[in-house]
Amino acid sequence: MLNFLAKRLVQIVPTLFFVSVLIFSLQHLLPGDPALVMAGEERDPAVIAQIRAQYHLDQPIPVQYAYWIKGVLSGDFGESLRNKMPVLELIAQKLPVTLQLAAMAITIAFLIGIPAGIVSAVKKGTAWDYGANLFALWGISTPNFWLGIMLIFLFSIELGWLPASGYVPLTENWRASIAATIMPAFVLGNAIAAILMRHTRSAMLQVLESDYVRTARAKGLSERTVILKHAMRNALTPIITLGALELGTLLSGAVLTEQNFSIPGFGKLIVDAVFNRDYAVVQGVVLTTATIYITLNLIADIAYILVNPRLRG
Amino acid sequence: MTDTTLGTSASLAGAETLESPARRAWRRLVRRKGAMLGLVVIALFILLAVFAPLIVPYDPIATSWSLVRKAPSLQHWFGTDELGRDVLARVVFGARASLLAGVISIGIALAIGVPLGLVAGYRGGFIDALISRITDAMLACPFLILAIALAAFLGPSLGNAMIAIGVSATPIFIRLTRGQVMSVKVEDYVEAARAMGNPRWRIALVHILPNILPALLVQATLSIAAAIIAEAALSFLGLGQQPPAPSWGSMLNAAQRFLTSAPWMTIWPGLAIFLVVLSFNLVGDGLRDALDPKAR
Numbered sequence: 001m002l003n004f005l006a007k008r009l010v011q012i013v014p015t016l017f018f019v020s021v022l023i024f025s026l027q028h029l030l031p032g033d034p035a036l037v038m039a040g041e042e043r044d045p046a047v048i049a050q051i052r053a054q055y056h057l058d059q060p061i062p063v064q065y066a067y068w069i070k071g072v073l074s075g076d077f078g079e080s081l082r083n084k085m086p087v088l089e090l091i092a093q094k095l096p097v098t099l100q101l102a103a104m105a106i107t108i109a110f111l112i113g114i115p116a117g118i119v120s121a122v123k124k125g126t127a128w129d130y131g132a133n134l135f136a137l138w139g140i141s142t143p144n145f146w147l148g149i150m151l152i153f154l155f156s157i158e159l160g161w162l163p164a165s166g167y168v169p170l171t172e173n174w175r176a177s178i179a180a181t182i183m184p185a186f187v188l189g190n191a192i193a194a195i196l197m198r199h200t201r202s203a204m205l206q207v208l209e210s211d212y213v214r215t216a217r218a219k220g221l222s223e224r225t226v227i228l229k230h231a232m233r234n235a236l237t238p239i240i241t242l243g244a245l246e247l248g249t250l251l252s253g254a255v256l257t258e259q260n261f262s263i264p265g266f267g268k269l270i271v272d273a274v275f276n277r278d279y280a281v282v283q284g285v286v287l288t289t290a291t292i293y294i295t296l297n298l299i300a301d302i303a304y305i306l307v308n309p310r311l312r313g
Numbered sequence: 314m315t316d317t318t319l320g321t322s323a324s325l326a327g328a329e330t331l332e333s334p335a336r337r338a339w340r341r342l343v344r345r346k347g348a349m350l351g352l353v354v355i356a357l358f359i360l361l362a363v364f365a366p367l368i369v370p371y372d373p374i375a376t377s378w379s380l381v382r383k384a385p386s387l388q389h390w391f392g393t394d395e396l397g398r399d400v401l402a403r404v405v406f407g408a409r410a411s412l413l414a415g416v417i418s419i420g421i422a423l424a425i426g427v428p429l430g431l432v433a434g435y436r437g438g439f440i441d442a443l444i445s446r447i448t449d450a451m452l453a454c455p456f457l458i459l460a461i462a463l464a465a466f467l468g469p470s471l472g473n474a475m476i477a478i479g480v481s482a483t484p485i486f487i488r489l490t491r492g493q494v495m496s497v498k499v500e501d502y503v504e505a506a507r508a509m510g511n512p513r514w515r516i517a518l519v520h521i522l523p524n525i526l527p528a529l530l531v532q533a534t535l536s537i538a539a540a541i542i543a544e545a546a547l548s549f550l551g552l553g554q555q556p557p558a559p560s561w562g563s564m565l566n567a568a569q570r571f572l573t574s575a576p577w578m579t580i581w582p583g584l585a586i587f588l589v590v591l592s593f594n595l596v597g598d599g600l601r602d603a604l605d606p607k608a609r
Contacts, residue, residue: 018450029466141591143542145549146583149569157573252457256546260569270458271550274465286462290453297453 008301012294019290020072023283024065033057072287078280080273087284090269095288097167097265098258100177101185102250106243108189109196114239116193117200121208122227132197139194144253148187148260155183165262184257191253192246199242203235237307241300248293338527341603348599351592358589362408371399373406374557382575392577395567396557403559404581410560411589414475414544414553415537421479422486423533427522429483430490435498435517444487451484460543464552471544471560474553478543482536489532493525500524527604534600538593545586561586 035052052058056067071078077087120132156164162183168176207213208231216230217223255267262268266285273281332340342348361368371389380397383389391400433444451459463477497503498521506520547553548562556563561582568578 014446015449015453018447019453022447022450022454023462026462026466029463137591137594141538141587141594143545143565143583143586143590145546146565146579146586149565149572149579150583152569153572153576153579157576248455252455255457255461256549259550270461274461274550274552279466282462282465286454286458289455289458290450293453293455 004305005302008298012298015294016291019294020069020287021065023287023290024068026283026286027279028061077284077287080281081278082273082276082281087280090281091266091284091288094264094266094269097169097263098251098254098267100170101181101188101254101257101263101265102247104181104185105188105192105250105253106246108186109192109246110243112189113193113196114200114236117197117239118204118227118232118235120197121201121204124205132201136194136197139190139197142190144187144191145256145260147190148184148257151183151187152260167263167265180261181263184261184263187257187260188250188253192243192249195246195249196239196243200235200239203239204231207231207235238304240307241304244296244300244303247296248289251289251292334527338600338603342599345599345602347595348603351595351599354588354592355596358408358412358585358592361405362412365405365409369399369402369405371402373398373402373559376557382571382578384575385577391581392575394564394578395571395575400564400578400581403564404561404585407559407561407564407582407585408589410471410548410554410558411541411544411586414471414478415541415589415593418475418478418540418544419482419533419536421476422482422536423529425480426483426486427490427529430487431494431517431522433487434491434494435513435521441491445491448484448487448491451481452488454481456481456539457543457546460547461550461552464547469552469555471548471554471558474544474547477547477552478540481543482540485532485536486529489528490525493528494521497521497524527600531597531601531604534593534597538590538597541586541590541593 035048035055035057039048039051056064059067075088077091079086080090116132116135120129123129152164155162163180166180168180170177213226213231216226221230251266254265255270257263258265258267259271266288270282270285272278273285365373375398377393377397380389380393382395383393383397385392389399389401391404394400394403429444433441454462460474460477460481463480464474467473467477494517503516503520506516511520544553545560545562545565548560549566551563551566554560554563564582565579568575568582571578
């Protein structure tokens with residue numbers, strides 16, 4: 001176990017290194033002189049020279065990288081060109097909003113995806129199974145920004161039940177907060193529910209054919225006990241770790257959904273940064289997402305070992 | 314030269330005695346209603362895209378101040394948009410951007426990903442470790458966020474959106490190809506080809522690649538679905554097809570601003586994306602089942 005952990009941790013180092021190189025090289029994709037692009041409307045040679053010096057653009061690329069990574073490692077992601085705030089501070093401000101959305105979305109995904117997967121496996125070949133599979137196809141194929149607009153149309157404009165946009169922090173007024181986030185959370189959760197349903201279904205089908213389930217049935221246990229106590233427990237362990245990995249999908253989805261519902265989160269931060277040509281923020285957001293994803297991957301691996309006794313030792 | 318003739322005669326002999334794998338897969342695919350429905354819908358959308366000017370009588374970018382946001386009518390079946398353009402014409406012409414983006418971006422991903430995966434899986438060693446770590450790093454950045462960042466730095470245009478989506482989808486194909494190559498290269502027939510003194514590139518291209526094509530085909534079909542959604546998403550954010558050229562994603566962007574006064578602007582482009590993506594997913598799922606050697 002410790003051995004495995006050490007090996008996994010060592011593997012993360014080169015991955016993070018390449019992630020940082022990848023994100024650093026993004027700014028070299030900018031057509032033309034990056035200093036000119038960063039200066040935007042400004043044409044004053046003094047300003048451009050200052051930008052060039054500030055970002056070490058006059059140095060060779062490996063040296064530029066060294067300066068950049070040194071800053072990143074000490075928590076300095078640069079500052080936003082637009083409002084001069086440190087990028088890290090901006091991210092820390094926006095991340096909790098998206099995390100609340102993500103937590104609600106994952107809860108919705110589990111609540112829909114897992115029961116649907118279990119029912120469709122247990123009732124394989126029936127109308128239930130057919131319905132659950134159709135739901136999964138719908139969830140995977142619907143663009144979530146379209147679903148968002150349609151829900152706003154139905155629940156905000158036609159029925160007037162929920163606010164169409166805006167965000168209230170949980171700590172301020174939890175009712176208003178839930179009302180403002182339930183639609184976007186559903187939009188995000190819907191797609192993941194579909195993926196979880198498919199995995200739950202195939203895991204359950206596999207488990208239901210196994211010897212110990214046959215034994216449990218042979219002992220005369222009720223079908224309910226067999227499914228809930230014997231089959232489900234074993235089928236669901238990999239699904240739970242899979243849920244953690246879907247956070248990447250959630251963060252991607254949040255970009256569009258936050259745009260739909262004007263929620264001032266992490267996703268809206270990157271979109272606004274893209275339009276303001278605020279490249280340091282774009283880089284900071286991608287780097288943060290990748291770090292979160294790599295960490296979650298590690299946690300999922302550890303959790304998988306903890307719940308699966310055969311892999312311990 | 315001798316090898317080529319040997320290869321051809323061997324496969325010919327196979328076709329005479331046995332059903333070819335491709336034909337068997339096709340026969341299995343035809344039995345799947347979902348996949349067939351998907352193929353029909355995709356074919357319809359391709360026809361729409363190719364013959365767009367013959368199908369709709371309106372110019373998709375011609376504006377008209379007297380026709381701003383008119384509800385669906387006999388003249389304009391899907392209504393008109395905020396600049397008085399015919400929504401049906403824009404949905405039909407929009408199929409071009411979406412289908413092209415789906416196919417070209419995944420073409421880019423295949424063109425970069427498959428050779429890298431082949432080299433990594435076949436050569437192993439340091440090259441494999443290097444390619445694999447870069448793949449891990451790219452996979453650590455969520456697909457759409459990476460595509461948005463790339464598109465942002467490359468600049469907004471349909472071409473750049475395709476490049477951004479293609480590059481972001483590449484690591485999936487590197488990883489898939491590498492994994493497939495690793496499992497195929499220990500097979501006896503590869504060992505035999507090596508024993509006969511074939512050069513490495515020949516073993517990789519002639520003996521390994523054809524055997525991993527089914528897996529690549531399934532992944533490519535499902536990835537086209539994801540790429541079409543990604544292009545719509547980038548266009549929705551203003552990073553894809555630039556106005557006034559029609560694209561389903563940018564139509565939805567405009568539609569959201571007029572949701573109260575012109576809800577019809579929302580329904581059709583969204584439905585078009587949904588149908589095309591659903592069809593590619595159906596065909597991908599069908600292909601996976603049809604090409605699975607374990608299934609009977």
